[in-house]
Amino acid sequence: MPETVEDLYDISIVGGGPVGLFAAFYAGLREMKTKILESLSELGGQLTVLYPEKFIYDVGGFPKIIARDLAKNLMEQGLYFKPAVHLEEQAETLDRVEIESGVVYRIGTDKGKHFTRTVLITAGIGAFAPNKLSVPSAAHFEGKGVYYLVKDKTEFRGKRLLIIGGGDTAVDWALNLKDLAKKVTLIHRREGFRAHEGSLATLMKSEVDVKVFYELKEVRGNEVVEEAVIFDNRDRNETTIPVDVVLINIGYKADIGPLREWGMELENRRIVVNPRMETNLPGVYAAGDIAQPKDSVYLNLIATGFGQATIAVNVAKNYIDPKSRIFPGHSSEMRL
Amino acid sequence: MPETVEDLYDISIVGGGPVGLFAAFYAGLREMKTKILESLSELGGQLTVLYPEKFIYDVGGFPKIIARDLAKNLMEQGLYFKPAVHLEEQAETLDRVEIESGVVYRIGTDKGKHFTRTVLITAGIGAFAPNKLSVPSAAHFEGKGVYYLVKDKTEFRGKRLLIIGGGDTAVDWALNLKDLAKKVTLIHRREGFRAHEGSLATLMKSEVDVKVFYELKEVRGNEVVEEAVIFDNRDRNETTIPVDVVLINIGYKADIGPLREWGMELENRRIVVNPRMETNLPGVYAAGDIAQPKDSVYLNLIATGFGQATIAVNVAKNYIDPKSRIFPGHSSEMRL
Numbered sequence: 001m002p003e004t005v006e007d008l009y010d011i012s013i014v015g016g017g018p019v020g021l022f023a024a025f026y027a028g029l030r031e032m033k034t035k036i037l038e039s040l041s042e043l044g045g046q047l048t049v050l051y052p053e054k055f056i057y058d059v060g061g062f063p064k065i066i067a068r069d070l071a072k073n074l075m076e077q078g079l080y081f082k083p084a085v086h087l088e089e090q091a092e093t094l095d096r097v098e099i100e101s102g103v104v105y106r107i108g109t110d111k112g113k114h115f116t117r118t119v120l121i122t123a124g125i126g127a128f129a130p131n132k133l134s135v136p137s138a139a140h141f142e143g144k145g146v147y148y149l150v151k152d153k154t155e156f157r158g159k160r161l162l163i164i165g166g167g168d169t170a171v172d173w174a175l176n177l178k179d180l181a182k183k184v185t186l187i188h189r190r191e192g193f194r195a196h197e198g199s200l201a202t203l204m205k206s207e208v209d210v211k212v213f214y215e216l217k218e219v220r221g222n223e224v225v226e227e228a229v230i231f232d233n234r235d236r237n238e239t240t241i242p243v244d245v246v247l248i249n250i251g252y253k254a255d256i257g258p259l260r261e262w263g264m265e266l267e268n269r270r271i272v273v274n275p276r277m278e279t280n281l282p283g284v285y286a287a288g289d290i291a292q293p294k295d296s297v298y299l300n301l302i303a304t305g306f307g308q309a310t311i312a313v314n315v316a317k318n319y320i321d322p323k324s325r326i327f328p329g330h331s332s333e334m335r336l
Numbered sequence: 337m338p339e340t341v342e343d344l345y346d347i348s349i350v351g352g353g354p355v356g357l358f359a360a361f362y363a364g365l366r367e368m369k370t371k372i373l374e375s376l377s378e379l380g381g382q383l384t385v386l387y388p389e390k391f392i393y394d395v396g397g398f399p400k401i402i403a404r405d406l407a408k409n410l411m412e413q414g415l416y417f418k419p420a421v422h423l424e425e426q427a428e429t430l431d432r433v434e435i436e437s438g439v440v441y442r443i444g445t446d447k448g449k450h451f452t453r454t455v456l457i458t459a460g461i462g463a464f465a466p467n468k469l470s471v472p473s474a475a476h477f478e479g480k481g482v483y484y485l486v487k488d489k490t491e492f493r494g495k496r497l498l499i500i501g502g503g504d505t506a507v508d509w510a511l512n513l514k515d516l517a518k519k520v521t522l523i524h525r526r527e528g529f530r531a532h533e534g535s536l537a538t539l540m541k542s543e544v545d546v547k548v549f550y551e552l553k554e555v556r557g558n559e560v561v562e563e564a565v566i567f568d569n570r571d572r573n574e575t576t577i578p579v580d581v582v583l584i585n586i587g588y589k590a591d592i593g594p595l596r597e598w599g600m601e602l603e604n605r606r607i608v609v610n611p612r613m614e615t616n617l618p619g620v621y622a623a624g625d626i627a628q629p630k631d632s633v634y635l636n637l638i639a640t641g642f643g644q645a646t647i648a649v650n651v652a653k654n655y656i657d658p659k660s661r662i663f664p665g666h667s668s669e670m671r672l
């Protein structure tokens with residue numbers, strides 16, 4: 001039970017990625033007492049963790065912006081009204097509980113309990129983790145030359161890179177890093193690439209050394225990676241190449257985890273919402289990649305998620321205070 | 337009939353405001369041959385025409401941006417894929433016509449005919465015009481000291497301003513211009529203001545001279561405005577104040593005009609759309625302020641409109657080419 005009225009929030013946002021941050025801003029604008037719960041150690045979601053160095057072109061108003069910079073802007077915007085922020089705290093349970101002021105939600109996490117009138121789930125693709133290669137020596141060198149994510153591409157300056165994978169992430173990093181690195185080799189276990197056609201065409205014309213039907217056998221070195229043994233999976237012939245870095249981009253697993261047990265209607269591991277972003281639980285909303293809009297199309301785009309966030313927050317405001325107008329007024333008329 | 341295949345567009349966007357521009361970008365990303373029709377002489381919509389100088393806080397990713405700058409960014413983004421742009425051309429009629437390659441739409445304007453497979457209406461609040469005061473001397477000095485819109489606030493530097501109105505526009509301009517101008521007087525014909533409460537409180541504490549129950553009787557001067565006669569509408573007592581500029585912000589009329597006759601279901605002078613942004617006419621979509629979402633809430637916010645634009649364009653793409661995926665891929669995976 002919340003011990004003081006300060007413990008009760010109007011809206012708790014599960015997931016501090018781009019959509020959650022924008023929703024937090026919006027909830028503040030609507031004068032809602034707002035809390036963000038984020039399972040990772042930093043805000044920004046995929047922008048920060050999966051592709052900080054990539055350009056994004058399809059967010060309204062930004063002809064072009066680096067993901068890391070967009071995340072920075074969104075943090076400034078999302079924290080403007082000073083929401084409570086709980087990092088490294090994973091939402092696990094959701095219950096309806098009765099307190100003095102009425103029936104509210106209680107979110108149980110690995111660290112405690114949170115009381116809230118409404119819940120907005122903006123958990124993206126859920127907790128995500130890169131797929132790992134089952135090569136023991138790769139595991140041994142993880143963080144010492146073997147990476148699954150690029151946190152700061154400048155670390156690869158002047159290095160010899162081996163990139164493994166055939167999807168967009170692998171191909172994009174090959175193109176993104178080729179001018180920075182001393183040499184880039186990309187291997188893929190089959191001929192067909194899942195990467196975008198345009199990127200692939202650029203890759204094939206580039207100086208990146210692309211080897212198809214090749215897989216990683218072993219990573220060698222003393223303290224750090226010094227060479228990689230790769231093999232042609234058609235004839236098992238092995239090749240040893242000198243490398244400083246092995247970047248493994250073979251997709252990731254995402255899991256919505258405990259949210260599955262919250263009693264919400266799910267479809268394709270996503271939370272079904274109506275056009276008001278309402279789930280089947282009253283006062284619980286979803287927006288962004290995790291929301292499966294009923295009767296509409298599924299687009300996991302940031303711009304789509306921002307639009308959904310405005311709807312979810314305004315509907316939540318009206319749910320808490322039915323006398324409030326749905327429409328908040330325009331920010332340009334406000335003194336922020 | 338389109339004489340050549342070049343004359344047929346995949347999508348024609350009616351309205352070159354923020355949502356139309358973002359839609360044009362998105363249509364380009366989906367490799368659609370795109371045309372923008374705009375009735376005004378410039379792109380940017382209300383951002384450019386109604387409040388170029390105002391800060392906007394509620395567009396995702398921008399903690400704060402001046403409307404004029406957002407419009408500039410959106411023009412760069414919207415024109416990236418080089419859509420055809422027709423300015424000062426008002427869409428008047430919509431017909432279904434049969435041409436060699438099938439049945440398409442024909443948009444008739446005051447200047448010609450446009451052939452297109454799909455239509456996206458992002459016409460905002462329609463053609464808008466400020467309400468005028470029926471004071472003959474005000475009409476006489478229009479453009480010579482009497483204004484209804486602020487195009488460039490630096491023109492008011494060091495001037496004595498009389499602002500008329502009690503809504504957000506009047507109050508906001510009073511606050512925005514008070515430090516730039518030599519003196520600002522604001523008159524309103526009644527005690528109740530429609531402006532946002534927070535702004536009003538700031539206004540009342542400011543050095544702006546606020547007079548309620550006052551109206552404009554006459555504007556006087558030789559070549560340009562020199563003084564204004566105002567009167568107390570309770571006792572008809574007149575006061576003459578020396579002013580250089582009279583800024584009249586008493587609302588505006590907006591009219592969706594000829595769109596009314598296009599056979600679309602309307603509600604509150606808006607175009608009814610389903611959650612896929614489809615109107616009742618196949619291949620005709622609406623997004624932004626002019627769209628009235630069925631089963632959802634109406635929010636005339638730029639962020640909401642951007643989200644709707646992504647849905648409308650992707651659904652339109654799928655309508656033209658049912659084999660295409662609804663989902664476009666992420667721009668971060670593309671080489672733009």
